[in-house]
Amino acid sequence: MRHLPTRRTRRSGGRVIGALAAGVLCAAGAAVPAAADSPATAASTAVTPKSDNGLALTPPMGFNNWNSTHCRAEFNETMVEGIADIFVEKGLKDAGYQYVNLDDCWAKPQRDADGKLEADPARFPHGIKAVADYVHSKGLKLGIYTSAGTKTCDSVGLPGALGHEYSDAQQFADWGVDYLKYDNCNNEGVDAKLRYTTMRDALKATGRPIVYSICEWGQNKPWEWAADVGNLWRTTGDINDSWGSMLSIMKQNLPLATAAGPGHWNDPDMLEVGNGGMTDTEYRTHFSMWSVMAAPLLIGSDLRTATPETFDILSNREVVAVDQDPLGKQGVVVSSTGGRWVVAKEMKDGSRVVALFNETGSAQRISTTAEEAGLPHAAAYTLRDLWQHTSYNTAGAVSATVPAHGTVLLRVAADHKWAAHPPAVELALNGSLLMEAGRGAPLTTTVTDLGRTPALRVSASLTGPAGWRVSARSAAGPATVPTGRALTTRWQVTAPAGTAAGLYDLTLDAQYRSPTGARVRSSVPLQAHVVVAPPAGSRYLSDLPQLSASNGWGPVEKDTSNGEDEAGDGNPLTIGGTVFAKGLGTHADSAVEFYTGGACSSVTAQVGVDDEKGDKGTVAFEIWADGTKAASTGVLTNATAAQQITADVSGAQVVRLVVTDGGDGVDSDHADWADLRLGC
Template sequence: MRKTLALVGVLTLLPLPAQAETPAQALTANVVHDPAKGTFSLSVQRDGRTVVLPSPLGIRTATADLTSGLRQVARSTRTVSEKYRMTTGKRLDRTVRHTETRYSLSGAGNARFDLVVRVAEDGVAYRYELPEPTDVLSEASAFAIPAEANAWLMPYNPQHENRRFRTTAGAAAVGEYGNPSLFQVGEDFVLLTESNVDGRYAGSSLRHTGGGTYQVQLKDQRVTGARIGPWRTVIVGDLAGVTESTLVDDLAEPSRIADTSWIRPGKVAWSWLSEHSSPRDFERQKVYVDFAARNGWPYVLVDEGWSDKWVPELTRYARAKGVDILLWFHWNQLDTAAERQTMLPLLQRWGVKGVKVDFMESDSQSRYQFYDAILADTAQRKLMINFHGSTIPHGLARTWPHLLTMEAVHGAEQLPLPDGNPIQPFTRNVVGSMDFTPVSLEVGPKVTSIGHEIALPVVFESGWTHFADKPEAYDRYPEALRFLNQVPTVWHQTEVAGGYPGETAVFARRNGDRWFVGGIAVGDARTLTAPLSFLGAGPWLVETIRDNGGRDDVVRSTARMSSSDTLSVRVPANGGFTAVICPATQGTTTCYKPIPQVPQTSLTVTPTTSVTAEPGSSFEVTGSFTVSSTRPVMDVELKPSVPDGWTVTGNPVTTRVLRQGEVLSGRWTVHVPAGARPGGFEVPVAAEYLVPDFPRVHVAKAVRGLVPLTGQAYVSDLSFDSATNGWGPVERDMSNGESGGGDGRPLSIAGTQYTKGLGVHAESEVVISLGGTCRTFTAKAGMDDETTSPGSSAFQVIGDGRVLHQTGVLRTGDAPVALTVALTGVRVLALKVTDGGDGKNFDHADWAEAHLTCS
């Protein structure tokens, strides 16, 4: 445990000496003025030892060079005291006590800015504040580290996924390195990073310019309209102190979400890494839902490839089992306000609880403005979020507590060797939740032990922990799975129990009255130790889970221990261990808790066949909800939900308690507005109830129907039942373009442009419900001229599952094929494009002037 120490910030105006330090002053920040050059620099000391050498300060804007010729105008000091609560992180409750000194500085032409410096128990930070919004060109900001200091660095890339490696501050090659960067200066450790970066500024890297100097390099050549810059952050202490630091969050802006009750961290079953094609498979995703429900994991993430054709049904299936669905998106699918205004309410209606947004891969100001926008919009819709292919955490999870995790790591998706695992908790994971996607038992290189893998959810912190392997793999290791079912993702306290970057890492984290210990090592077999001094008065029951030889399942043993004891575990090469510790009260034989399950229930709805609903008409729906289990359910509500603009006659049906065999029934009349859009619809009837250990459980079944199409219409103006596409979304009245929505060009086939139609990419399928009212479908089919290499596709018109017409293979440059297809009696139309037999690359295809004529 680290003791609280007094903090000071020291300003020295040369040639005067620095203020004297007292033994209680652990950290000092010396801001030094050189009056001859008019420059300012900052150095940092810990217990009198210099850990950051004098390093330049200053900023260059479009109107002034504020790096030299500076003088101090004023200075003031205050104490910053705050308390706040997180939804994720190394501990939930946080206390902030910083000494803040503001230096008002003036340069040539009386241009001014403020240098704001904060000194905390766990580090030093500074930022620049300009008097009015100004374009920023660069910063003089740099950190001079003693050249002989050990260093753990990551070559910069915008997705922050390169491997970290060990070197020294001076020996590292000249070039860019990513935040955070860790250095060992004698007995002290220094972690360099940044905090409170958002769309008002740009992100940065650390450019090693030689010696041990690391220059802050902005990722935009011009940051527009900046006024308050990010905190340049130096976390300082022993290794435990740096690792347990919350300084990055402490410097961030307070939460913008008043009610966080809907935000729920937890374990996630995730299929993409172990079987890439599975997110396209409804039945396979149900297997993951069943596995999650059986093991008490609250979420399933459906990654790239999901279809709106079946996600609503999967969501209903999952919620009835106490499991919620998360969905993957390429960021280009949500990068405009219009796309978010369309998609996010739809996700809410489906019952989806969160999104994984991927491939941002930029630290530019414009990309940070996207982060700002989507965080605000998802918060408004009560959708949790996970950023992949992203920047590092900058305190965003304090400002936006529904941000459950971020990637920015060389994680399991890279099929990494284990030597990086004991570096990540001391570097990347220090600054925020890290979506490493751990516990690869059968997927990946399989060079770590099972004990090492199951320790990762303790050693690594993530508000959502996405497990990397498939259900069958975990089921083959039942003792390992039992531990995974116990480990939480929310921590009240974190202690570093031992380790050294790149060699070992031993962490103890507390949730409620239980401690979870995880230890990992790379290299030869050895003994890992964890002094139990973090425990309070005992005795304590300690259940240790360790390897059992080869890659066999782990074994569990039990002992009684006290806070004066040390837990020692022999681990194999690249091995690890875990432990669960709880109070050894009378009669307690295990720290493991039962896995909660939702009660067995059933719901029936009518009509059971498809409803044809003319605009302006009404129809009746019913629902009956029954409890099959002996355990009663509480606060039950049964009601339908209808599409926007539709109305219902009849109130929800409720009961305080519903016991085994009892039935709750309701009857309602649904009114279809006169202006209802044609196409398929769903009216879900849902029962919601409360049982211990779960949020409100949602059991629903949908009444399905169709508003028939009449008159004439272009297909691009209609609602789709579903739309799948081989690259990006299906585009309306433009070519397929790139991976984002709305990024196509005018539809063009063999040099002729068309104003109406669909732009797609093989394999593609657009499904539209017609209701048997349409007579003909017409279109001009062909490959779009935007293909940069010859593409080829075949077009199919399918009615009620039967191929009504197909073109054969068409290639880039071929004249469009005119289609006229009879649709008499067809209820469901599908427009399908295949890859032509030679792969889908370059297969941008157009349904130009796609048109329906109906009764």
């Protein structure tokens, strides 16, 4: 989310940026200046050769400090060298991570008398070359940062490279730098393609192999031209450590698959895995989808304090191998109905990696077939679960019940090895996991044999928290389940009276034997949501508990606008000069769900873009009743007065309030649900 073209500040997970317009696309290219330092604005009609530096033949893997430290004092040479040590000690180097990259704030505020950059002596008392030497001594590589403008992006504005491309590039080469991240702030309106091409040529002139990362936030559609310029290019604004931000960026990056390949990659920004704003399930999704998208894997968490789970996610070599596959194909969307995503990635060995990704806030059955994923017809296939590290056979079905915000990542191959593995089974749940305390909720589970071989002595079990009653109302096994058939079991689940509203863990287990006698256990974690029926009458929805909420930037706010960072940092809800006391402040893309229990009839609100963003922001509002869109607005802008939206939600168990981007990218899309009422 970049607030351009006027000069202003932008908060991005704590980063404050002063920026100028990036300008429009230019002609084919720029000539290599003859002088050691020539401004990027130099006129030229010559065409530069295609950038083919032989680097980044697979997506770069490494670390960047920005997401965890920003410009705080702890960002210094001790930290950077310590990260290199951790790469070696924790096995990240062996898993494929190479680059230890410095972001903004490494430099002094002014160049020296000769116009050269200098390292901040407080942060890097021994200089950048000494740090590079240390990193190289560990068998790793060093990356550095600057901006394609007069200043960098931090609030102070350290020296940028605009007009100094050749001397800066040579200085980086002399220091032993292996990777350059080139940002987009304070660019004086100079054409983006020209600015980035000039630095490409400057890097080439040094003779040192330096991976070139273009960071112009996708503003000028670099996927259309940057393969001739850099090794990777940002396709979106900055990521932040939230489900909404990660999801929005993923959706923007997925359609660009044809632009990616060896030496030139779409970059949906750094990893947030381990920074604390998402659950481990969400972080596994983040890592899975970045790998399926053949994205650069740049760790953005503080490895000095990372949890074992964070290291387990980042060092999963089977998932890393998906990202690093030498064929270099980015995954493509097979289907995405109702937030149930199937994304398939072609691999060099002919297999397909299939991501079954659940965008929604409840467990979902997601399915495809090996042929739909791009494999040829075969009698059976080998199916490898890349998070569980187990292999099965399948007759062709690729299906799973995927937890909320989760991803099941499978590698599917048409090979003769399938017969060595037990049949895959799918554990599925029919029925809602919403329940009121003290009232039994009926559930039906199925254990379906997806394999070419039968599953023998199949049994199912369902367990819940201590004190919950879970009873089978029909046979739970054992049974022999042939290919394509299922063991179906009906259950009654009751949360004790007085159980507080919220999420509670359940587990569905299946045990069975393969025809060779191997014992197999499969399980699916589920979450039951204990809910409270809404009171009768007309109520403000901001006063009622939310089932789930995702937001493009910062949390969903109650009775204030969206402040983009921490909870409670918004302003009074204001649309078209009118201030509203009650409502929700959101930021596209967002979705907020409420339990209505079939007892409510209407949702009404005054909606629009909050005044706090001036002339910025375009959004559209939708109200969904269960799985049906009940009402929507057209695209609204800051110039639009508050619009009335009313939806008939009679009989719905869940009401979902959705805000989508208006089509111009997620940019200052502060969307207010003002005077938001539920009639029951």
